[in-house]
Amino acid sequence: MTGKSHAFRPHLARRRLDQRLSQGVSQRLKRGLTRWLNLNLALGVVVGVCTLGWPLLASAHPHGWVDISVRGEFDAQGRLEALRQRWRMDPFYSQVVMEELSNVDDDSSMAVRLDALGTEIRNNLATQHNLTWIDLDGRELAQAEVVDTNTEIDGERLVFQFVLPLAQPVALGGHLLRYRVFDPTYYIEMVHEANADGSQPLPEALTLSNAPPGCTTRIVKAKPDPQKVMEAAMLDKTDNGEPNLGRFFAETGEIRCPG
Amino acid sequence: MSRLTPWRSMALALGGVLLAAALIYWLGWWQQAAVQVVLWQRDLYHALTAAITAIDRAPGLATWSVLLGVSFGYGVFHAAGPGHGKVVLSTYLASQGGAWRRAIALSALASLLQGLMAIALVAVLVFGLGWLTREAMASVDQAELASFVMVALVGLWLCWRSLRRLWRWHAAPRAAAGHAHDHDHAHDRSHEHIHDHGAGCGCGHDHHVSPQRAQAWGTAALTVLSIGIRPCSGAVLLLGASALLDQFGKGVVAVLAMSLGTALTVSSLALASVLAREWTQRRLAPLSGRRPWGAWVGFAGGAVILALGLSLSLAQWQQGPAPGAPFLGTPGAASGSPLLPGAHSAS
Known part of the structure; x- marks a missing residue:
């Protein structure tokens, strides 16, 4: 179902391989940080939407x-x-x-x-x-x-x-x-x-x-x-x-x- | 290397979006738009009332098209105001995955169900059980509470599912890793290869995941139901009044046109959240490696929906019935008025 987003992309595959080879501490740190940021931003955006718009409801x-x-x-x-x-x-x-x-x-x-x-x-x-x-x-x-x-x-x-x-x-x-x-x-x-x-x-x-x-x-x-x-x-x-x-x-x- | 690393472009994009949002808010456009939507809705409500009475006087193509157009517009703007249904649906789609076709299908179904619920409510309560229209309108409160509780259930279920995925991943990380590795090779060879599970998801080892699929559809159905079970009290009023004017059929048509308008707005929003998710997924795919971040996002989305459902249910519980017109008491409430005899409403 999510096939579209996983279509083959050569440059992505190459980059992925590069990353796997050079996966040092900093990479891991970056990755963890990104994930954490991403999650919090997503949560923040959702919560923000709720608090900004919610009271106007109904x-x-x-x-x-x-x-x-x-x-x-x-x-x-x-x-x-x-x-x-x-x-x-x-x-x-x-x-x-x-x-x-x-x-x-x-x-x-x-x-x-x-x-x-x-x-x-x-x-x-x-x-x-x-x-x-x-x-x-x-x-x-x-x-x-x-x-x-x-x-x-x-x-x-x-x-x-x-x-x-x-x-x-x-x-x-x-x-x-x-x-x-x-x-x-x-x-x-x-x-x-x-x-x-x-x-x-x-x-x-x-x-x-x-x-x-x-x-x-x-x-x-x-x-x-x-x-x-x-x-x-x-x-x-x-x-x-x-x-x-x-x-x-x-x-x-x-x-x-x-x- | 002039190319942006994924995490950098990610941060840039998110920063850009937040900056744009802050700017729009600071410039007052957001507020202006919100007020404008309220004003348009008010005008459309006047037009809607006029359209139903006009059809009564001169039924014809012109009056019918006015009624349909006005109802559709009312639906579009009614959905443009913020509501929990849209928050639930977009959070669900953004965090749980699903192609754009599914996003549109879910939005359309939820909107249509809302219209059908209003029609069913009036048909059953007013025609079937002989309730007063105002009592039927008050029963929307109960439907609303049911909706909020179901939202909380959807959130709980999504959290549980994500936790199970995470637990499975931790229980067998090696197997999953090897699996993912093999996948990449498969990718290199076959351009047509299609995943059936989320990015970095270490769970579905086989590709014939019909039980999972059924589960996903079950969750989707529950989401649709949780949103659609709560009819708009405006739609109930419209149906009740048109029934009293012997125009029930026209009311039904108007409410269905309204649902189409609502579907348009809601599915645009749903589509936007799917596009945002796919974009993010593409950017993060190289970073995701073998960590089940998809499951974490799924868990976060479930948690947001759960929190929303719980807080709304609680607020609804404490608040009691929503206010109606200021000059009339709540129907069925213990107002002691001989004019409000109906005590059908449970509140």
């Missing part, structure tokens, strides 16, 4: 996605008080969850089941920072408990809506508010609603209600820095031991109000 790429849209809600004093979010699960994941809903073994109505699912999702999200991170000029803002959840089926998609209030309403005059919505493990990709080829976010992906005049919004695409992604893949693990990569691929929503 969950490093998304297995589903959620199209999100966000509405910044301002109170009567013109302060931002909450982010209302609408999450549209991808068609496949929606199917799988709906299968589960229709398999519940009691005679509850679909509406009741959807409500129960909404509660479950809310409770799961509460343990994970609601997958939302908000900051004002770089200083993180605390969140209050999610309220006003609603789950519905829209065509082939499962849609989850909720209101995420800030712990305290903030006046945005002269400030920049940024938020990011992402799954740290990057198992699920979260993106703002976008056009068909996903290149441009839609205007309705980030809107404001009751905002003071002059406030503007912007959605900034993620530009993952390969060096940092790789470092994170190697060192930065979530509680589940998964690489903490989601933040690198997360979009940033910005709300700016004139001061």
